Amino acid sequence: MGGDLRRSGAVDGVRFTVFDSSNTPKMRDNAATSVFEAEDGTLWIGHSSGELTCYRNGRFEAVALPAGWPEGRIFALRTDAAGDLWAINVRGLVARLRDGLVLTAPSGSASGLLVVARSKTGTIWVGHDGRLSQLEGGRLTPVELPEGASAYVHGICASEDGGLWVASSGRLRKWRGTNLVEDLGPAPWGRTPVTSFVETKAGEFGGWEFEPGLLSAAWARERAWHRGWRAKTGTQNPGLGHRGIQSRKRLCVRLGNRAAGRS
DSSP states (O other), rough: OOSTTTTTTTETTEEEOOOTTOOOOOOOOOBEEEEEEESSEEEEEETTTSOEEEEETTEEEEEEOOTTSSSEEEEEEEEOOSSSSEETTSSSEETTTHHHHHHHHOOOOOOOOEEEOOTTTSSSEEEEETTTEEEETEEEEEEEOTGGGOOOOOEEEEEEEOEEEEEETEEEEEEEEEEEEEEEEOOOOOOOEEEEEEEOSEEEEEEEESSOOOOOOOHHHHOOOTTTEEEOOOOEOTTBTTTTTTOOEEEEOOTTTTGGSOO
């Protein structure tokens, strides 16, 4: 959704019902900044104000967050392996709804960069200001990468086989637990932050790259694509900025015939 629940109308002939504070009193903030559907079908909605709403059994409900939870955009909502919901805000605070536990994600030196990923089994990873941590058992544990303290994590995504793809220091590598299991070498996007990033069952990667200013669709074509990488799309989408960055570009790439095995 990424913006405002007040958007309405028809897209490709499909009509949408509008829910906002004028017709849904339990929704005190119309700006939705994160949406997550839990395993039980509950739809969780995080807002720009730091408030939380849920939709279940045909009803919207305002949900109380821990005392002292600061104002500010909820960046992501995820459930862990135990089914507990966690809210992650733009300051790197991570709150568990069940008991109000609030953790602070360890941070690096890349101010303003936040990335979140979740495996199918409920392992959650948080990259805060360039440093990667794993959330498990109610604790955030830093994930040590080969670069050590100088590691710059600028994108993460859960892999189809339960591992984690990490874009760090310009490279793309996959980890399973503490083991490095695949290294694809230098990534075609270099050290550019890739804040939303997925691997499909077909072996393709899709993501959003963020750079200051407007991004040219030709940017992807001018890159030195190698080892089978190629641009699938490269489109501008102004106005969906990330903490002061004013635009983002969609990029889908694929590594050779990865869907059929190794390239």
